[in-house]
Amino acid sequence: MAVGSSSSVEWQLTMVTGKALGGSTKINGLIYHRSVPGEYNAWQDAGRKNWSWQHVEPFFKKSEDSLSHGTSPSRGIEGPWQNQSVKEHFASVRTNVKIATEFGVPLLTEANDPGAPVVACTPLDATIDRENHRCSTDAAFLPRSLVSRRRNLNICTGTICTSLDIKDGNPLEVNGVFIEVESDVTQRYHVTATREVILCAGAVATPQILLFSGIGPERPLKEIGVKVFKDLPGVGARFQDHISVPIMFKALLDNSIEVLMGKPLTAVGQFLKYILNGKGILGQQVQQADVVLRSALLDDNTQLYSMEPGELDASKPSNIPDIEVMFLSVNATDQQFDGIAKSFGGFTYLCTVLRPQSYGSVQLTSSDPRQQPLWDIGTLTNEADRVPLQKAMKLALMLASNV
Template sequence: MWPFSTPYPVVKPPDIGSQTGFPSDSCGEHGHAAVYDYIVVGGEFIVHIPSIDLHPSVRILLLERGGAVDTWASRVPLLSAAYMTPGSPIYRHPVTPMNNLDGRVVNMIRGKALGGGSRINGMVYTRTFAADYNRWSESGRKGWSYDEIEPFFIKSEGFLGPRTDGHGFDGPWKTRLFDRYFLKPTARCVDALKSMGIPVAEDINTPATPAIACGNLHATIDRSGHRCSTFDAFLPQTVALDRRDRLKICTGTAATSLRFEGNRIVGVSFFEELESGPEPGRNYYAHARREVIVCCGAIGSPQLLMLSGIGPKAHLQERGIRVVKDLPGVGSNLEEHVGVSTMYRVPLQDSFHYIRDRPLGAIQEFLKYLFKGEGLFLCPITQIWVFLWSTLFEDDLTLLGKSKDPSQVDSTSPENIPDIEIMPIAFNTTDSEVPIGTGIFSFLAVLLQPRSRGSVRLESNDPLYPPTCDLGFFTDPADRVLMRKAIRISQRIAEQMQAEGYPMEDQNVPDSDSDADLDAFINKSYRTTFHYSSTCRMAPEDDTCPGVVDDRLRVHGVRNLRIADCSILPNILSNHLQAPAVMVAEKCTHMVLEDTPRT
């Protein structure tokens, strides 16, 4: 029961590492270093730990920059998703200004806690379309077709709905569908989509879903109405306490570099990240007998590799870092789903602004959540999905006849991957101010298969300093053409809702339908959707877009080092990334166990 009487069992660097860092050769084999079998860097990988830690003699060290943040508020769906509230466990740093977008700067947001992004995200659970993985498999990634990875989705999932094919029911990661829409415009939006001929599909998370459809989203919320993050699912207090002798969870700790002997990784250096910064001179080292597994995310993983001398040679030399392995793919090929929001004014009680602007209403909703487990505090920020394939629309945005032919919209075929998502969200999804007392319904139009690429490069050799992130949005002109279409479709849905009698007025929309006005709108409204990926992509080292890890997630040319997070995705998936991140973690665990010599 909450609150726990025993605190979550975390340790600090002095408890688990040897001070001063990497032992010199004269120390003999690792001197007095603390020794573990595996060192895991980055707390999203916690999904692996209960499974890797099969044998009682296996010792694991987990290093995470954020904290355990094991509080009641961190489980309330709406409160924990309000990532901009002070004290929320996030990294927030500006991206490189983009000249092609009038130099406007947006912020990157990432989770900083055990469980990474799953602690603060929108709780949307989507595996993505089978075609995405089948495309990887077609391009040579062995073991990564949808049929091959589906068991790893099933293993982790504890679906709370009816027993249907393709879902997991016994896993610790709870997912559910709500049988009603919490807010009126969400329901009216589904009606409008139906009127436009967009089919409603029962279950986005099965291969039977067509490449163009809408429907109700699965959310990672458990039966008691709590957020079910990867932390809650895979390393709850009971598991952490049970394993504390052989699993050391070291929070508030930044890994600063991976340490080598020749081309073999032998351990990790790290320090405690105090609010005031690192304590001078307090560096620690721990030795990894078997492997180091990096899962610091698409921004953190390339940063740690480059700080350790693995990355593009010229860049490392420029930063004065000794090159251990020249790997041009590290930090290259940053992919992200760029988004642009159109927004409409709606009645206040029809949007989340009601909670912000009406304190009494907020208290009422809160009590409803507390005592009945209902209401807006339980509601996921996005409750419905709308995935579209642009080629199925005529220029006037009516649907082509073939969109009704199941063989033409079979989303297991790499030919048929949706390229647009429209996210209906009952809140302000832009940087602009919305007057108090105004309700908002937004349509966040997102490119699912962007062609533009960015990069992550070191801004400083200080591991606590955010790297330079160039998102490269719209550097490929095809993305701008597609985004215009996505905005036009968003506006079309809004018009349909209005035509069907729902009261919505323009709040943030393009001045006209001309390409020039749409482009101006894109430049002033573009944003990230927090789906950073592919900066250590799984592909051959000499691929035209160079890879960093092989099909077993081992870093090319370096022994005893794997990566398991969204950075390894060969290209961005056409969907939200937390479920794929967990699938990657489960598959990595499986491969680590397969590759572990039996003793």
């Protein structure tokens, strides 16, 4: 997917998404995290009725089966989406957790405890099921047993939605959707809606389909030959994503995922261990623990200010964490590292801005639905994102200096 930047520095990246049932839960880092209650309370305060933590928590509990925290009153055990906290952490992760707690960050045992303080170091829950397999959303909510008995459910794989079928009028009316077989442009179909059409194709494809349907900013749509039904400049605008910057260090080979590439016999042993009991390196997620906090609580010397109890209350929108440092026992992105014989391993601090203020956009480059859109992620175009990112990186360097 082509990516531009509206910042002063231009670059292009290839963005990877999950093109399968279950979407990106097929390929993501497995992290199961609800965010803090203050996020949802902020939505309610902004006018989004029934989106407070009090309203959404029952649905989190209903949807999950927490294998590690089932006795917690805030967690569910009867839902389809299984998750657990993997206990086998690399020694480098355990070391950094110890350093973070000595620094003054409270250590939690449950990342999704709504009553926990907003400044925390915690092992991360992962969407791994009882058999120690990835529990993607299709496995959880669209299992074969359900699909086989639902007579009114049809799943069309290998197709793309080219546009909505819109009947002009006031108001506009959506009568169905147009789809095509992705590998054969001549096989086109119309799906008629008897009740409603729910468009939920993700942060990029949802505005993309709306734009192809003629709902979006009038001028650029006309320029590429798309008939405009509704001039809505907001479609495709104000796109946001989290920015993460990796800081990487060498590590002992046996203390990182690279051991699977550097020691073939170890790789075979780990494979057998996973096949036999679902344990070992292959049964873990990559991001095993993290530190989250509000960057305003760090001074210029990367020291924590003394905190009043009210500043740790997770229900308050004013306390929402804005930075995260994740611990990964692997070298994250260094291509030069990838070409070196694996005589040593890697460790990464993944420094993330949790509440970005920068905006980008999703724009069409052609009237052909098979052409990828121009996805401008707008990274760091708002200076308000730069200070939190700098503080997250300084925090990571401080942790590394004490290893």
